[in-house]
Amino acid sequence: MTDHRAEMATFMFSDIEGSTRLWERHGSAMExxxxxxxxxxxxxxxxxGGLIFKHTGDGLVAAFHxxxxxxxxxxxxxxxxASTEWHTVGRLRARMGVHSGVAQHRDGDxxxxTVNRCARLMSVAHGGQIVVSGATEALLDRPDSRSWSLIALGLHQLKDLSQPEQIYQVESAGLAHSFPKLNTVDTHPRSLPRVRGxxxxxxxxxxxxxRRLASDRLCSLVGPGGVGKSRVAIDVAEQMLAGFPDGVWFCSVKDLTTAEAMAAAIAEVLRIDIADPSRAIPMVLSALGDRAAMLIIDGCxxxxxxxxDLIEDLLDSCPTVRLVATSRERLRLRxxxxxxDPLEVPSSAEAAPEAIGLSPAVELFMGRAQGTSPxxxxxxENxxxxxxxxxxxxxxxxxxxxAAGQIATLDPADILARLERHVALKPRQGPTVEAVVSWSYESLDANHQRLFARLSVFDAGFDLAAAEAICxxxxxxxxxxxxxxxxxxxKSLLATRRDGGSIRFRLLSLLRRFAGERLAEFGLKEPTEAKHFAYYRAFAGVAAAGLAGREEATWVDAFETEFANLRAAFWSASSAGRFHDAATLVWLTYxxxxxxxxxxxxxxxxxxxxGLGDDLGEHGPELLTIVGWGFGVRGDVTTSSRFAREAVALARSQGRDPYVPHRLLIVGSILRGDLEQAAVEVMDAKASLRHTPDPRAxxxxLGFEAFTMAMSGRPSDAIACIDEALIQARATGNPSLIAWCLYESGVIEANLDSAAAGTALxxxxxxxxxxKNRYITG
Structure with missing residues (x-):
């Protein structure tokens, strides 16, 4: 194996399980x-034919061609x-991981x-177990010569790595074959709402x-609103989790009216990047493919x-995916x-508390009531x-x-009397969930009613600070x-969940719709949405600044937590005709x-x-650039560049530096293979940076300039230029900026056939x- 260059290799990590305990117990015998x-x-x-190139305490790392x-x-x-006894120590159990990829070979190491990923892979195994990555499995081509076989353990998330790994277990005569679940970040990937009790x-x-899902690939649940369809689906998914190594996923499609929109929602749950919404369905079908997964599509x-239509496509294209669909009306499925059905209620003939308590409806009521009032x-008597x-x-x-949520302030007789009065006043509603929601709401005092109504402006949850600022x-x-x-x-009108060290609140979709109607009746919709917008516009400003610094990872998480609220703020401002406000939020979120x-x-x-028409305002160049970027990711580089040129012209007419659209023009020229034009655009952009306060620009x-130098036959200048960019990027401490310069450095070094390319990349x-910068990781 040759030193000082990037190589394709397969690595094996091995580590003795429980070695620390063995050293403490057996001391010198362990030597x-x-x-x-x-x-x-x-x-x-x-x-x-391998090479052990490193010992790691009580383990080792080997490389193979x-x-x-x-x-x-x-x-x-x-x-x-397995066949060796070590006297008083007994048998040693080692966990092993095998992974393939390009690594940098330097000075015998x-x-x-790739090496780091192999170490993470090995760490999820148990003593006596060998696990193999999907990358290695894809390279195997001699099945007849093997004394072993592979069994798929599914897709798993490894610690500190953004992309999950398909993992296999090696089975062979003389090896143990039954092990506990892998020690992955989440042993079985899932996206299931937490349920109460x-x-x-x-x-x-x-x-x-x-039983249905064991024999068929689809099960649909039909019933009225509030009957518990979603809860049953979630419970069954939890119970069957072990049978789906690629995870169980819950996706709400309530209020979505097209198959494409539903597929886009599923893609977001599965963390699939969708550049073109019109391509959402084929991309979801491709991503699910042969995964052994369960998908709950809720609210059809x-x-x-x-x-x-979407369910039929999933059944046809994803042969190992199990589907659960919930709906208030029957679906035309094969x-x-x-x-x-609703829970069984006590017979009117029952009088003894013991017999009444056996009813599932009473059991649920009592459990919820005692959670409020132990x-x-x-x-x-009651x-x-x-x-x-x-x-x-x-x-x-x-x-x-x-109803049970009222027990803290009302006894059962009061609850029944109020419920009867409410239904009598609204006989056409009957005792439906909507009627009980209305009754629960009307049992609140005026201030609680206004607060509840205002909470409808939040999408996908909120914390206490946001409620204090807006409501x-x-x-x-x-x-x-x-x-x-x-x-x-x-009173069960609001749900909670713990997010890290903080509590977040949310309204269930039915309650949120009801609260939104009350907000409009109060005449508070516009002012509350305006306060919501102001709060999240301020948040976006702080978060965008944080994103540019050393604590980028923290602010990425904050953006992800609040993205649904940013979306709601944008659309409320746009619906109200406040397009300049909306434009500001677009730029801060971009x-x-x-x-x-x-x-x-x-x-x-x-x-x-x-919405802005001819008056695009101060963020007009940025807006046009973002529109152009959208066309670019959909593959329309010509239209993308046209918007970028419009943005450059508008920025210059405003007396501003057109750095942002220039960047898009450079990328467009590179994608078209017009490196000469890319170099011109770089020089134009550099000339326009005199008044740009952000050093990152x-x-x-400098990175783009280095790239164009390398492509035009100036390798020494390119390396000097990218090295300077890296020095300046590292001074900022911003991970994405450093990563981008390293990426460009790796591309330049690769084009120069340099051994340093692999390390930089x-x-x-x-x-x-x-x-989580997918623009760089792809």
Whole structure:
């Protein structure tokens, strides 16, 4: 193996499980044991044509030209360890990982992203287990000559790495084959909403669903709103999680009216980057492919035909994916549907508290009531009333939870009396979930009602600080909001979840729609949306500044948490005709969206441009550039460049530096292969940077200048230029900027056939992964 250059190799990491404990227990005896271990390992690796290039305490790392040879060595080593007794120490158990890729070979050692990924892969295994990456599996081509086989363990997330890994386990005679779950970041990928408390009264339905999904690839649940369809689907997914190594995923399609929009929502849940929304369906089908996964598509009633079309496509194209669909109305699907009925309520003939308490509806009511008021019990005095409440609510779970949430302030007789009065006043509604929501809302005092209504402006959750800033008025002080939110949680009108060290609140979709209607009735929609916009515009300003600094990763997470609220703020401002405000938010969000392939930001920019007409304002050049970027990611470089040139002209007419559109013009020229024009654009951009306060722009242009130098036959100048860019980038401490310069350095070095290319590219990708910069990682 040649030193001082990037090489394609397969690596095997091995580590003795529990070695620290063995050293503490057996002391000096471990020195001889470790020497014997190293001798066995050396024989296994050498006999397979590999090279041990590093010892890591009680482990080792070996490199191979042949991926099958690497696995042969691992199998031989495991067999040797399994058959060797080490006196008082006993048998050693080693975990091993095998991964292939390009690494930098220097002075007898290997470095880079591939080596690091192999170490992470090995760390998820157990003693006696050999795990192999998808990259290695794809290189294997001699199945007849093997003494071993591979079994797929599914797609798993490795610690500190942004892209999941397809993992396989080696099986062979003489090796253990049964192991605990892999020690991955999330052992089974999932995206399931958290639910409150145990499921009640759904065991038979859950069993039926599991049997259906064992034999068929589709199960649909049909029932009225609030009956618990989503909860049953989530419970079954949790129970079946172990059978889906590629994960279980929950996607709400409520209010979506096209199959493309539904596919885009699924793509977001699966973390699939969609450049062109019209391509969402084929990209989702391709990404799911042969994955062993379960997908819950929740709320298909808004557009049942579109949902059915998408489900049929998934069934046809994804043979190992199981689907669960929920809807308020029956769907025209090839497989029969399960009806989710309300919970069984007590018979009117039942009088004993013990018998009444056996009813699933009463069990749910009591569980929720005792969560609010732990001292509440079912007694001879109140059992009949509780049973009547459950009957009046038809056993609908959401209605029962809302009613039980009143127990802290009302006794069962009061709840029943108020419920009867409410239904009598609105007989056409009947005792539906909507009626109970209305009744729960009307049981609030005026201040709680206004707060609840104002919460409808939040999308996908909010924290206390946001509610204090947006939902206060003369009657509701900021110091009261936290207490009032707790009251709404206790009444089941608001859900909570812990996000890291903080609590976030959210309204369920049905409650949010109801609250939005009340907000309009109060005449508070426009002012509350304006406060919501102002709050998130301020957030975006702070977050965008943070994104440019050393703490980029922290602010990326903040942007991701609040992106749905930024989206809601943009569309509320646009709907109100405040397009200059909307344009400001687009520009502040762009730096995050650009690096994380949130392509919808281009649609925002197009909406703002259309709304502003001839008066594009101070952010006009940026808006035109973002629109052009949108065309570029869809492959229309000509239109992209046209918008960029319009943006340059507008910036100059405003007396501003057109750095942002110049950057798009440079990229467009490179993509067209017109390196001469790219060099011209770089020089124009550099000339325009005299008054740009952001030093990152100058660093960025140094990188592009170095690239054009390298492509035009000036290697020495290119290396000097990119080295200077790297020095300046590292001084900023910004991971994305450093990664971008390293990436350009790697591309330049690769074109010069330099051994330094692999190291630069590996470091670039590692940094970019830390801040989820998919523009660089691809």
């Amino acid at each position: 001889g044991v470790l020497a014997g271990h190293d001798q066995l390992a050396s024989s296994a690796v050498t006999d397979s 042949d991926p099958e040879a690497a696995i042969d060595a691992a199998v031989a080593m495991q067999r040797a360890l 290997y470095f880079g992203r 145990p499921s009640v009264g759904r065991h038979k339905l859950a069993d039926t669903m599991q 009633e808004a557009a049942p035909d579109a949902a059915c 497989i029969g549907q399960l009806v989710v 001292e509440f019990e079912l007694t001879a 059992a009949g009333t509780v049973a009547e409440i459950c009957r009046r609510l038809d056993g609908l779970p959401l209605a029962l939870e809302l 206060t008025d003369k009657a509701i002080g900021a110091d009261e909001v936290g207490f009032m939110l707790t009251n709404l949680v206790d 730096s995050y969206a650009f690096g994380r392939t949130r392509y919808e930001i281009a649609e925002w920019a197009e909406t703002a441009v259309d 100058a660093i960025d242009m 590996d470091h670039a990708l590692e940094l970019a992964e830390l801040v």
